[in-house]
Amino acid sequence: MVDQYERSAEFIDVMMAPRWPALGPVLAEALREVPGPVVDVGAGGGHGTRAIANALPDAEIVAVEPSPALRSVLLARVNDDPRLRDRVTVLPEGLLEAELPDRLGALVAMNVIGHFDPAGRNRIWESLAGRLLPGGRAVLNLQPPAEAVAVPEFRAVEVRIGRRVYEGWGRAEPAGPDRLTWHMTYRTHQDGKPVGEVGVSYDWWLLTEERLVGELEVYGLVPSRTGPAEAGMYVIAR
Numbered sequence: 001m002v003d004q005y006e007r008s009a010e011f012i013d014v015m016m017a018p019r020w021p022a023l024g025p026v027l028a029e030a031l032r033e034v035p036g037p038v039v040d041v042g043a044g045g046g047h048g049t050r051a052i053a054n055a056l057p058d059a060e061i062v063a064v065e066p067s068p069a070l071r072s073v074l075l076a077r078v079n080d081d082p083r084l085r086d087r088v089t090v091l092p093e094g095l096l097e098a099e100l101p102d103r104l105g106a107l108v109a110m111n112v113i114g115h116f117d118p119a120g121r122n123r124i125w126e127s128l129a130g131r132l133l134p135g136g137r138a139v140l141n142l143q144p145p146a147e148a149v150a151v152p153e154f155r156a157v158e159v160r161i162g163r164r165v166y167e168g169w170g171r172a173e174p175a176g177p178d179r180l181t182w183h184m185t186y187r188t189h190q191d192g193k194p195v196g197e198v199g200v201s202y203d204w205w206l207l208t209e210e211r212l213v214g215e216l217e218v219y220g221l222v223p224s225r226t227g228p229a230e231a232g233m234y235v236i237a238r
């Protein structure tokens with residue numbers, strides 16, 4: 001499988017970090033009293049894995065992360081914290097190739113569902129429906145835009161570390177009726193001067209709420225919105 005994060009991994013974890021203070025509490029609420037085990041799909045560097053662990057202090061967690069570079073960050077984060085090390089298992093495959101527990105309390109797919117085409121999503125819903133324990137659920141977010149429209153370049157995030165400022169810029173163009181190509185540019189500045197630039201493109205499959213409802217219905221699953229509208233988060237249950 002192609003690692004779309006190979007060249008951007010060094011920026012991804014620090015650029016995801018500012019999103020998690022808002023996402024974490026909504027995820028924690030959505031997972032309240034859910035039984036383990038919990039699968040964290042596309043765990044990246046593990047901000048979500050840590051939020052799940054904080055929300056469910058006794059649950060076993062399986063963090064699935066196919067990108068070797070991001071998985072290095074994830075393993076280090078898990079290894080550094082004894083509360084994670086004892087109960088987080090990191091799997092190196094993509095979700096559709098990974099061997100998941102037979103029964104699941106939850107599946108968390110934050111900032112990742114666009115990496116799966118419609119056939120891949122159907123496999124996820126089928127696997128979820130077959131594995132969910134009573135009281136179990138999935139939590140995911142849908143990121144704008146929902147339609148295949150061009151997105152002009154904008155600065156998505158800026159992080160200062162030491163003397164350097166790291167900026168993530170994004171623009172997108174349609175790549176099909178329900179598909180975008182995101183072109184990201186990661187720019188580094190020091191003392192106000194540019195010192196580095198890395199450009200990366202990602203394929204992203206679009207999913208509307210309406211389509212999500214239709215895809216899940218086939219498997220007897222129902223999504224409901226959770227958290228503030230701008231988080232775009234859904235809880236999926238039977």
Ligand SMILES: C[S@@+](CC[C@H](N)C(=O)[O-])C[C@H]1O[C@@H](n2cnc3c(N)ncnc32)[C@H](O)[C@@H]1O
Pocket residue numbers: 005016041042043044045046047048064065066067070093094095096109110111112115
């Ligand atoms: C934007 S990052 C999100 C990371 C993390 N979930 C977060 O919200 O901070 C998307 C992640 O999905 C992972 N990913 C891509 N394709 C995947 C697949 N088929 N199965 C599992 N993870 C995948 C990428 O390697 C990357 O770590």
